[in-house]
Amino acid sequence: MLLVANFKKELIMFKRYLFNSLGGVITLYILFLCMFYGYNAATSLPTDSTNTDFMVVYYAFWMLALFVYQDMVYSIQEESKLGTLEQIYMSKFSLARIIVSQNIAKLLVNITLLFVVIFAIMATTGKWLHFDLFSVSVIVLLAVVNLFGIGFIFGGLALIFKKIENFLQIVPYCILGVFLVPVGSNPFLKLIPTAWEVRILGNIMVGGISIFDLSAMDWFFLVVPSIVYFVIGLAIFNKCEKVAVDRAVLGKH
Amino acid sequence: MKSIINFSGVTKKYPSGTLAVDNISFDIFENEIVGLLGPNGAGKTTIIKLLCSLTNPTEGEIYIYDKLKKKKSTIISVVLEGNRNLYWKLTVLENIKYMLALKGIKFSDRTTLVDELLTKMNIDDKKDALVGDLSRGMQQKVAVIIALIDDSKIILLDEPTLGLDVESVLDIQELIRFIAKEMSKSVIITSHDMRFIESTCARAIIINSGKKIAENTVEEFKTLFAKKSVKVVFDKQDNVEEKFEKLNVNINSKNDSVEVDFSCADNDDIFYEVMEALKDNKCKINDITYSDIDLETVFLEIIKNDRGEK
Numbered sequence: 001m002l003l004v005a006n007f008k009k010e011l012i013m014f015k016r017y018l019f020n021s022l023g024g025v026i027t028l029y030i031l032f033l034c035m036f037y038g039y040n041a042a043t044s045l046p047t048d049s050t051n052t053d054f055m056v057v058y059y060a061f062w063m064l065a066l067f068v069y070q071d072m073v074y075s076i077q078e079e080s081k082l083g084t085l086e087q088i089y090m091s092k093f094s095l096a097r098i099i100v101s102q103n104i105a106k107l108l109v110n111i112t113l114l115f116v117v118i119f120a121i122m123a124t125t126g127k128w129l130h131f132d133l134f135s136v137s138v139i140v141l142l143a144v145v146n147l148f149g150i151g152f153i154f155g156g157l158a159l160i161f162k163k164i165e166n167f168l169q170i171v172p173y174c175i176l177g178v179f180l181v182p183v184g185s186n187p188f189l190k191l192i193p194t195a196w197e198v199r200i201l202g203n204i205m206v207g208g209i210s211i212f213d214l215s216a217m218d219w220f221f222l223v224v225p226s227i228v229y230f231v232i233g234l235a236i237f238n239k240c241e242k243v244a245v246d247r248a249v250l251g252k253h
Numbered sequence: 254m255k256s257i258i259n260f261s262g263v264t265k266k267y268p269s270g271t272l273a274v275d276n277i278s279f280d281i282f283e284n285e286i287v288g289l290l291g292p293n294g295a296g297k298t299t300i301i302k303l304l305c306s307l308t309n310p311t312e313g314e315i316y317i318y319d320k321l322k323k324k325k326s327t328i329i330s331v332v333l334e335g336n337r338n339l340y341w342k343l344t345v346l347e348n349i350k351y352m353l354a355l356k357g358i359k360f361s362d363r364t365t366l367v368d369e370l371l372t373k374m375n376i377d378d379k380k381d382a383l384v385g386d387l388s389r390g391m392q393q394k395v396a397v398i399i400a401l402i403d404d405s406k407i408i409l410l411d412e413p414t415l416g417l418d419v420e421s422v423l424d425i426q427e428l429i430r431f432i433a434k435e436m437s438k439s440v441i442i443t444s445h446d447m448r449f450i451e452s453t454c455a456r457a458i459i460i461n462s463g464k465k466i467a468e469n470t471v472e473e474f475k476t477l478f479a480k481k482s483v484k485v486v487f488d489k490q491d492n493v494e495e496k497f498e499k500l501n502v503n504i505n506s507k508n509d510s511v512e513v514d515f516s517c518a519d520n521d522d523i524f525y526e527v528m529e530a531l532k533d534n535k536c537k538i539n540d541i542t543y544s545d546i547d548l549e550t551v552f553l554e555i556i557k558n559d560r561g562e563k
Contacts, residue, residue, distance in 0.1 A: 005354030009340075012347060083337020086307055091355035092327050098355065247268055248299065248308035251337065 002093060006105035014109055021113075028117045032059050036125060053127055053206040058179050060118050061198050064140065065147055065175045067110045072103050072151030073168060076158045086251040095241055096234060099155060100148065107144065135204045135211040139222070143197040146226040149233030150193055156233075156240030160249065190221040193229050197222060254282035256319075257328075257407060257439055258304065263313035265299050265463075273299040275463040276313070281407065281441060286433050288450035288471070289443040290552055291460035297443040298334065300460070301411050304441070305331045327356070330400035331409040334443075335416075338396040341385035345376065345395050348384055349402065356403045363402050370398045374428060390421025397428055401436065408432055410442045414449050422446070426453050447549035451475075457548070459555050466559045474551045482550075483543060485513045485527060487536040496530050510539060516554065 014021045039055060076099065079085035088098050122128050154171075157164050175194070183189045183199055190196040200222065203209050214222075244250050258281040265274040274296045281287055289297050302308045303315065306325045315322045317329075332338055339348050349367055350360045360367075371377040374394040376387075384392055393413060400408050410429070414422045426449065432438050444450050450457060451471055459467040467474070487493075489511050494504050501523060502515040517524050531538060 001354055001357065001359070005351055009343070009347070009351055013342065016342065082340065083333060083335065084340060086331075086333060087338055087352065088355055089307065090305055090325060090329075090331065092325075092357045093355065245306075245308055248302050250307060251333065 002098065002101045003104060006102045007108060010105045010109045025113050025117060028063060028114070029120050032056075032117070032121050033124065035059065036121075052125070053129060054202050056118070056121055056125070056127060056129060057202045057205045058198065059121075060114060061143070061194075061201060062172070062175055062179075063114055063117075064111070064143070065194060066172060067107060067114075068103065068144055068147035069151040069154055069171060070168070071106045071110070072099060072148070072155045073158050073164065075099065075102055075106070076155050077162065080158070080162060080251065083251050089250055096152070096237055099237075103148070103151070111140070129205040130208040132204055132210055135209075136201065138211050139197055139201045139204065142222050142226045143194050143201070145230050146194050146197065149226075149229030149231070152230075152233030152237040156237035159237075159240045159244040160247070162249075187217075187221070191225050193225065196225070254285070256280040256282055257317065259314075259316040259319070260300075260304075261314045261316060263300075263303060263310045263315060265296075265303060265308065266311045272463050274303065274310075277460070277463075277465045278313075279458050279465065279468060281439055283406075284433050284437050284439060285456060286429060286440045286442065286454045288454035288457040289441060289460065290447075290450060290457055291443075292556060294462075295460040296463040297460055298411055299463075301331065301333075301409050301441070301443060304407075305329050305409055327404065328406040329409060330403060330405040330407070332393070332396045332400050332411065332413060334411040338399070339384045339392060342383065344381050344383055345371075345387070346380045348395060349399055352399045353402065358403060366402055367398070370401060373431065374398060374424065388421075390417045390424070393417060393421065393425060394428070397425065401432060401438075405438065407439045407441065410440060412444055413442060414444060414446045422449060429453055447547065447552055451548035459552060461556055461559045464559075467555050471548060474548060482514070482516050483524060483527075483541065485531070485538065486510055486540040487513075487531060487538045490534065490536065493534055493536060496534055497527070500526055500530065502527060 036052065036055060036059075040052060076085065079088060089095050091098065093101075118129075150171075154164060154168060157167070178192055178195050179198060181189050181192055181195045183192075183195050196218075200211075200214065200218065204211070260277060260279050260281075263274055263277050264272070266272050277296075277300070289300060291297050299308065303310055306322070306329075317326050340351065343351065346367075353360050353363060368377065371380055374397075376391055376394055379387060379391060384395060387395070397408075397410070397413070400410075413425050413429075417425065429440050429442070430453070433440055442450065442454060454471055456470050457468070457474060458465060487510065489506065489509055493511060494506055497504050497511075497513055500515070502513045505512040505514070513527060515523050515527060530536075
C-alpha cells in the first residue's frame with residue numbers, strides 16, 4: 001500500500017509538472033551526447049570503439065547512482081522544509097521504510113526515463129548494446145541496494161544537519177572514480193561500493209555475458225557488499241534519526 | 254472520567270542544555286478539550302512533541318491508557334503549528350489519500366467520513382484544488398481533517414488559529430467541538446489566542462519556563478480571579494494619582510476620571526487602603542465594580558505571579 005501510494009504520488013508529480021519532467025529527460029540526453037562526441041573528439045577514438053560502448057553503460061550507471069542517493073537526501077530535505085517530515089515520522093511505519101518506499105517509487109519513474117534516454121542514445125549513436133533485461137535488472141537491483149546504503153548515510157546526516165550539499169558535491173566524482181578502480185588487480189577493490197556491479201553491468205551490456213556466466217566469487221562480491229553497505233547505511237540512518245528525535249530537529253530546517 | 258494520557262514527572266532537557274520541560278505532570282481525560290497555555294518559549298510545543306513522539310523525555314514517563322509509551326502511538330494525531338502538515342503541490346484529496354496510506358488505511362474505508370468532514374468544513378468544492386492555492390484557513394481545515402480520519406483518540410493542535418481570519422477561527426472552533434462531542438476524541442490545544450481557548454476549552458494548563466504553574470477548569474480560573482478583582486472609578490483631582498502610587502494598584506488616568514484596578518486575591522487589606530485613600534482625598538466615587546475578568550487577564554496574572562512581579 002505504501003509503495004503504491006508513493007508511486008501514484010510520483011506519477012501525479014511527473015504529470016503535473018510534465019514540462020519540467022521532460023526537461024530532465026532531454027537534459028540527460030543532451031549531456032550524454034556532449035560527453036560522447038567530446039570524448040571521441042578528445043581521444044580521437046573511432047565511435048565504434050568498445051570504450052565508447054562502455055561509456056554509454058557507465059553514463060547510465062552514473063545517472064542511476066546520482067538518482068538514488070540524491071533523491072534520498074533531497075526528499076528528506078524537501079519533507080523537512082515543508083514540515084511533512086514530522087507527519088510521515090508519526091505514521092505507523094518506520095521512517096526508514098517510508099523513505100525507502102518513496103525512493104523506490106522515484107527510482108521506478110527515473111529508471112523508466114533512463115531506459116528511454118539509453119534507447120535514444122543508442123539510436124543516435126548507432127551503438128546497440130546487449131540488453132538482457134533479466135541480467136541487467138538483477139545487477140541494477142544489487143547496485144541499488146548498495147546505493148541505498150550510501151543514500152541512508154547522507155539521508156541520516158540530512159536529518160540532523162539539514163544542509164549537507166557541500167559534502168554531496170564530492171559524491172558524483174567519487175562515483176566516477178569508482179569506474180576507474182582497477183578491480184581486476186586486487187579482489188578487495190571489488191568491495192568498494194558498486195565497483196563490481198558497474199564492471200559486471202558493462203560486461204553484460206557490452207560483452208554480452210549473462211548473469212548465469214558469473215562465478216561464485218563474482219556473486220560473493222556482488223551480493224555481500226550490497227547487503228553490508230545497506231545494513232551499515234540503515235544502522236547509521238536509524239542512529240541519526242534517534243539523535244534528531246532527541247534534539248527535536250526533525251521538522252526544523 | 255477515564256485518563257487517556259498521564260504525563261508523569263516529565264522533564265526534557267535538550268542536548269544544548271536548554272531545559273524545555275521541567276518535571277511536569279498532568280492527565281488528559283476522555284472526550285475533553287484542554288488548552289495548553291504559556292508565553293513564548295514556555296515549553297508548550299515541546300510538550301506536544303513529547304506526546305506525539307517527535308522527541309523523547311529526558312526523565313519521567315508518559316502513559317497512554319495506563320501503558321507506558323515507549324514508541325510512536327497511533328492513537329495520537331497532530332496538526333503542527335503553521336502550514337507544514339500538507340504537500341502543497343498535491344490537491345486536497347491527493348493529500349488525504351497519501352496521508353491515509355502512510356497510516357496504513359485504505360481510502361475506500363474512509364470515503365464517507367472524508368466527504369462528511371469536507372462538507373462540514375465547507376471545502377468540499379475544493380477537494381481537487383492544489384493545497385498551495387488554498388487560503389491559510391482552508392489549509393488548516395484540511396490538516397485537521399487529515400488528523401481526524403484515522404483511528405486516533407487524541408488530537409493535538411499546535412496553534413491552530415495562528416494567522417487565521419475571524420471566520421476561519423470560528424469554523425475551527427466548531428470543528429474542535431464536533432471532534433470532542435461527536436467523534437469522541439480528546440483535543441489538546443496550544444494557543445496564544447485566549448478568547449479562542451476560553452470559548453473552546455473546558456480545562457487549561459498554564460506553563461511557564463518549562464514548569465506547570467496552574468491547572469484548572471476555565472470557569473474555575475475565571476471565578477477564582479473575578480471575585481477578587483475590583484475596579485474603582487472616581488473624579489480626577491490634581492496629583493491624585495500620586496496618592497495611589499504607593500499602593501499595589503493599576504492606575505489608569507483619563508481626562509476627567511481615574512480608574513484604579515486592584516486584586517484582593519491574597520488579602521482584603523488593599524481594598525480598605527484604597528477606600529481610605531479615596532476618603533482622605535475626598536475623591537468623588539463614580540463606580541465600584543468587581544471587574545469582569547477574562548482568561549487573558551487570569552493568564553497574565555498567573556504568569557506575573559510566577560515571575561514574582563507585582
